[in-house]
Amino acid sequence: MINTDSDNSREWAAQAYALLKKRQEEQKQELQKQEEQKQELQKQEEQKQELQKQEEQKQELQKQNLINGAIKENNSGLAEIKSEPELGEFDDNFTWSAMVLAAQGKKINQISIDEIDWLTKLRKGLEETRKGFVTELLDKLGDDPLTPESLDDLETLLIRADVGIDSTDKVISSLRKKLNEEVLGGEAGIKFLKEELKLIIDKPIKSSGTDLLVPQKGKLNVWLLVGVNGVGKTTTLGKLAYLSSRSNYKTLIAAADTFRAAAVEQLKVWGERSNVDVISNQSKNADPAAVVFDAINSAKKRNVDLLLVDTAGRLQTKNNLMDELSKIKKIIDKKVPDAIIESLLVLDASQGQNGLKQAKGFAKSANLSGAIITKLDGTSRGGVSLAVSEEVNLPIRFIGAGEGIKDLRPFNSYEFVEAMLADK
Ligand SMILES: Nc1nc2c(ncn2[C@@H]2O[C@H](COP(=O)(O)OP(=O)(O)O)[C@@H](O)[C@H]2O)c(=O)[nH]1
Ligand SMILES: [Mg+2]
DSSP, rough: OTTTHHHHHHHHHHHHHHHHHHHHHHHHHHHHHHHHHHHHHOOOOOOOOHHTTTSSSHHHHHHHHHHHHHHHHHHHHHHHHHHHHOOEEEEEEHHHHHHHHHTTTTTTGGGOHHHHHHHHHHHHHTHHHHIIIIIIIHHHHHHHEEEEEEHHHHHHHHHHHTTOOOHHHHHHHHHHHHHHHOOOOHHHHHHHHHHHHHHHHHHHHHHHHSSSOOTTSSSSSEEEOOSTSSSHHHHHHHHHHHHHHHTTTEEEEEEEOOOOOHHHHHHHHHHHHOOOOOOOOSSTTTOOHHHHHHHHHHHHHTTTTTEEEEOOOOOOTTTTHHHHHHHHHHHHHHHHHEEEEEEEEEEGGOOOOHHHHHHHHHHHHOOOOOOEEEOOOTOTTTHHHHHHHHHHHHOOEEOOOOOTTTTTEEEHHHHHHHHHHHOO
């Protein structure tokens, strides 16, 4: 467990910080070097342009194209380095994030600013959930041993954090059983609570047989993003495209939400950001299955690893959603029988129990294989993730905590529970 007060922990975090700081300095120097090179290149280019003006029109045009190409390459190299976030202060957030990574066996030189940045975001994002929960719990418990009365308080707090009745019952009865066996101090109580919550979230992940969802190499992987309007499907798909192409999977997007005119434009913006092509059909009322048909053809031609499919979000009570999804799946089955299909339900954490209802409705009709929880930033209902695991039995695959391209990460139950129950 994490003990941010221990000298060792701080020392460890300080070393990690120093290392990252050094790396950032090196990157800055590298950036500067590239900037100088770029300026040099631009200077050369200007000189070349001056020369070209005197050449024949046709030749000039050709050369211009080549030079433009070279600059483009140089710029994209720079953009890659610039996208690494700035190293922040050596503060409580850094120490906490470094400790969470260390507790999972990360070595100092394996830590990236990206990871620290994400954990900081996650911890901040879950602050609201924590406020109405851990803070109060710690106040109530203090250092005293747990009592049956404090369990009643805990029960109320868990329900209030949208953890759901089933998960809450499970946790409380485990704690009660434990209390019958031994005296539990406040800190040990929190530790036990964390373990119980983690067990609940991990259960569907374990029974799926896949700890971390990644595209299988050598096959076409098709991930369908489903869920009601506004939960963040398109945004999540954009972030996934970035994550996937950055991890060197050949990625393609199918814009199969043909009901919202703006949906295709929105996807194209995300596609540009992550340098991933978008297959769409601009004609009015295009058939989503036809878009998927085209996308599969392209995917096969280009040897794509991962095809991300955006779908229209209609309420789970409407039967045509199921029809549409099964039509899409049939096409994939027919054209690529060995494709690996994942149907991922996107859920907005801020909708709390309402989101859970959606999950149950979809799970019945859409043959889901996993869930993605979005908008964990600034909601007090992050606990709904537990309800999804316990009551809908869906493995959570990714979580989103912000609108930026990097604000999505593979789900990690340890990090999630630590962030949800982090000390004040
Ligand atoms: N704060 C926050 N906003 C998000 C997140 N994911 C999506 N959104 C916002 O939610 C709104 C709806 O997202 P969109 O992807 O269009 O939802 P869709 O209708 O399911 O495709 C947009 O304004 C997004 O920027 C998130 O993780 N955090
Ligand atoms: Mg959308």
